Amino acid sequence: MRSYKDIHNILLERIKSGEWPQGGLIPAEADLALEFGCTRVTVNRAMQALADGGLLERRRKAGTRVIQRLTRNAHFQIPIVRHEIEKRGGNYKYLLIGREEVTVPQKVQAELAIGPDESALHILSLHFADGKPYQLEDRWIALGTVPLAREESFDAISPNEWLLQQVPYTNAEHVFRAAQPTPEDDDHLKLAPGEPVFIIERTTWLSDKAVTHVRLVHPGHSFQLVTRDQNAATL
Amino acid sequence: MRSYKDIHNILLERIKSGEWPQGGLIPAEADLALEFGCTRVTVNRAMQALADGGLLERRRKAGTRVIQRLTRNAHFQIPIVRHEIEKRGGNYKYLLIGREEVTVPQKVQAELAIGPDESALHILSLHFADGKPYQLEDRWIALGTVPLAREESFDAISPNEWLLQQVPYTNAEHVFRAAQPTPEDDDHLKLAPGEPVFIIERTTWLSDKAVTHVRLVHPGHSFQLVTRDQNAATL
DNA sequence: AAGTGGTCTAGACCACGGA
DNA sequence: CCGTGGTCTAGACCACTTC
Numbered sequence: 001m002r003s004y005k006d007i008h009n010i011l012l013e014r015i016k017s018g019e020w021p022q023g024g025l026i027p028a029e030a031d032l033a034l035e036f037g038c039t040r041v042t043v044n045r046a047m048q049a050l051a052d053g054g055l056l057e058r059r060r061k062a063g064t065r066v067i068q069r070l071t072r073n074a075h076f077q078i079p080i081v082r083h084e085i086e087k088r089g090g091n092y093k094y095l096l097i098g099r100e101e102v103t104v105p106q107k108v109q110a111e112l113a114i115g116p117d118e119s120a121l122h123i124l125s126l127h128f129a130d131g132k133p134y135q136l137e138d139r140w141i142a143l144g145t146v147p148l149a150r151e152e153s154f155d156a157i158s159p160n161e162w163l164l165q166q167v168p169y170t171n172a173e174h175v176f177r178a179a180q181p182t183p184e185d186d187d188h189l190k191l192a193p194g195e196p197v198f199i200i201e202r203t204t205w206l207s208d209k210a211v212t213h214v215r216l217v218h219p220g221h222s223f224q225l226v227t228r229d230q231n232a233a234t235l
Numbered sequence: 236m237r238s239y240k241d242i243h244n245i246l247l248e249r250i251k252s253g254e255w256p257q258g259g260l261i262p263a264e265a266d267l268a269l270e271f272g273c274t275r276v277t278v279n280r281a282m283q284a285l286a287d288g289g290l291l292e293r294r295r296k297a298g299t300r301v302i303q304r305l306t307r308n309a310h311f312q313i314p315i316v317r318h319e320i321e322k323r324g325g326n327y328k329y330l331l332i333g334r335e336e337v338t339v340p341q342k343v344q345a346e347l348a349i350g351p352d353e354s355a356l357h358i359l360s361l362h363f364a365d366g367k368p369y370q371l372e373d374r375w376i377a378l379g380t381v382p383l384a385r386e387e388s389f390d391a392i393s394p395n396e397w398l399l400q401q402v403p404y405t406n407a408e409h410v411f412r413a414a415q416p417t418p419e420d421d422d423h424l425k426l427a428p429g430e431p432v433f434i435i436e437r438t439t440w441l442s443d444k445a446v447t448h449v450r451l452v453h454p455g456h457s458f459q460l461v462t463r464d465q466n467a468a469t470l
Numbered sequence: 471a472a473g474t475g476g477t478c479t480a481g482a483c484c485a486c487g488g489a
Numbered sequence: 490c491c492g493t494g495g496t497c498t499a500g501a502c503c504a505c506t507t508c
Contacts, residue, residue: 003496016403016442028474039498044475052287060475060505069399071312072437074409078307164304168251170465174309177459178413178433196431196455198413202307207251220431224412230405238477263493274479279494295486295494 002036007046010036015055015066023068026056076227078200080161081127081135093128094158097188101143101150108140111203112210118142121149123159126188129222133189136217145209160214169204169211176200178220185217196220237271242281245271250290250301258303261291311462313435315396316372320364328363329393332423336378336385343375346438347445353377356384358394361423364457368424371452380444395449404439404446411435413455420452431455 011032014020029047033040047064050056054073058064085092104112104120112120121141127134139159141149146167154162181189181197189197200216246267249255264282268275282299285291289308293299320327339347339355347355356376362369374394376384381402389397416424416432424432435451 005496016405018403022400022403030474039500040475041477041499042497044477045496047475058475059507061473061507062505063474069403070318071314072399072407072439074311074313074407074411076309076311078309080305083305164307165257168253168257168304170251172307172309172464174462174464175459176309176411176433178431178453178455180429180431180455194415194429196413196415198411204307218413220413220415224410227409229407229409240477265493274481275494276480276496277478279496280477282494293494294488296488296492297486298493 002038002042004042004045004049007032007036007038007043008049011046011050012055015050020066022066024066026064026066028063073229074227075229076225078225080164081137081158082161085127085129085134090129091131093131094156095126095128096154097124097126099123099154104140108213111213112140112142114142114144114210118144123154125154125158127158132222134218134222136185136188137214138217139212139214141212142210145206145211159212163204163212167206167211169206172202172204174200174202176225181217189217189219191219192221198223198225237273237277239277239280239284242267242271242273242278243284246281246285247290250285255301257301259301261299261301263298308464309462310464311460313460315399316362316370316393317396320362320369325364326366328366329391330361330363331389332359332361334358334389339375343448346448347375347377349377349379349445353379358389360389360393362393367457369453369457371420371423372449373452374447374449376447377445380441380446394447398439398447402441402446404441407437407439409435409437411460416452424452424454426454427456433458433460 020026029040029043032043036043047056047058051058055067056064057067082092082094099121101119101121103117104114106116108120109116114120120143123137123139123141125137127137137158137160141159141163143150146163148166152162177199178196179199181191181195185191185197191197198218198220201214202216203213204211255261264275264278267278271278282291282293286293290302291299292302317327317329334356336354336356338352339349341351343355344351349355355378358372358374358376360372362372372393372395376394376398378384381398383401387397412434413431414434416426416430420426420432426432433453433455436449437451438448439446
């Protein structure tokens with residue numbers, strides 16, 4: 001018997017081989033159900049999976065088309081710094097530089113979407129790999145959303161790791177860029193002359209409320225992000 | 236009546252609110268079906284969607300748990316350079332610098348996984364936004380996989396755009412990093428003194444055969460990658 | 471109006487894997 | 490063993506959208 005995974009793979013093969021070209025219309029569910037000798041529901045499952053994977057576009061009455069691909073996708077999983085370093089056998093160290101509850105500067109107000117009179121927790125910390133500075137973490141936590149953060153000293157655990165464990169989030173925004181370091185970056189990261197930094201800026205939200213905004217600064221020579229993407233889920 | 240999307244959202248809410256904590260076991264399908272007054276199949280659909288979205292982990296007999304989140308996810312859609320520039324109203328220009336069929340240097344052999352005697356198409360080109368260099372594209376195309384590329388001059392269309400239209404791929408690998416420019420980068424991109432570059436390296440594959448390897452170099456001051464990620468599909 | 475996908479139900483059997 | 494998730498079928502009705 002044909003399972004919906006079998007059908008998924010057969011359809012995937014037809015797309016990859018070009019038998020069904022990009023942008024082309026493919027047979028209706030009912031026809032494929034006949035071809036494969038199963039119910040329409042089973043074909044539907046397979047096609048929905050392909051649609052979720054971004055390979056098909058489906059519209060009632062209009063039918064199902066192979067997506068015309070216009071972008072390349074890159075999916076990163078950014079681990080907790082400690083895990084990343086320990087996983088490759090490195091020696092991890094964490095250092096808290098500063099922690100204070102303050103009203104937020106205008107630039108951060110915009111990121112967190114909080115008022116000028118509200119305060120937030122500002123935490124500056126440094127992550128080391130084998131004794132060398134690996135990441136500077138400059139973080140703001142919205143206390144209105146995460147009051148629990150007031151109770152945490154962040155002496156022993158980094159804000160990044162603490163937040164990931166304690167606070168769920170619904171969406172996030174990332175910005176990646178290359179830049180010349182600020183004097184402060186340089187001071188903390190002990191950069192070589194002329195060495196650029198790789199910056200990740202991230203804001204996370206829980207429903208409509210901002211949770212945190214962070215600027216993660218890495219020395220350029222010792223950092224890169226790598227991803228391996230499947231064009232379609234294997235199932 | 237409760238649809239599986241309704242159920243999906245209810246379950247999602249219980250996860251977000253912390254009613255079902257990270258790592259915790261949640262009720263079995265049959266129990267939830269009873270609670271919501273629908274079939275087990277409908278609950279199954281909802282839970283599978285959450286599992287696909289990476290929010291639940293399911294094992295037979297062991298039951299379903301809320302995922303203990305250990306990474307942040309960032310999903311990028313990297314558009315065709317021309318589209319990117321035109322979309323924000325910029326003036327796009329493409330310039331082919333060089334195109335030759337050669338045996339590949341050892342470094343690229345490793346990336347493409349092809350033999351030392353096989354040849355590939357090496358194409359160097361430059362993309363401009365409003366008259367200023369925006370991206371240097373240094374590309375190798377495996378002619379064994381894409382013989383059609385021999386017929387294309389790449390005078391008028393960039394290899395990036397041509398490949399995306401012509402050649403399907405099954406998986407890709409990306410590396411993002413910040414670096415000091417090479418003299419050649421500097422020469423083509425007309426960089427300011429000390430300005431870093433943002434480099435994207437990408438290799439794509441069609442099943443087991445490498446399609447292409449490319450090094451995309453951007454001036455640091457005018458480039459950043461931005462993403463907005465939903466923690467879970469909205470459905 | 472009619473074609474196409476979206477989804478539900480009831481019942482059934484299977485597959486995995488923990489106790 | 491047996492509880493839990495995985496999946497199928499047959500039939501049905503609905504929802505959207507193009508013709």
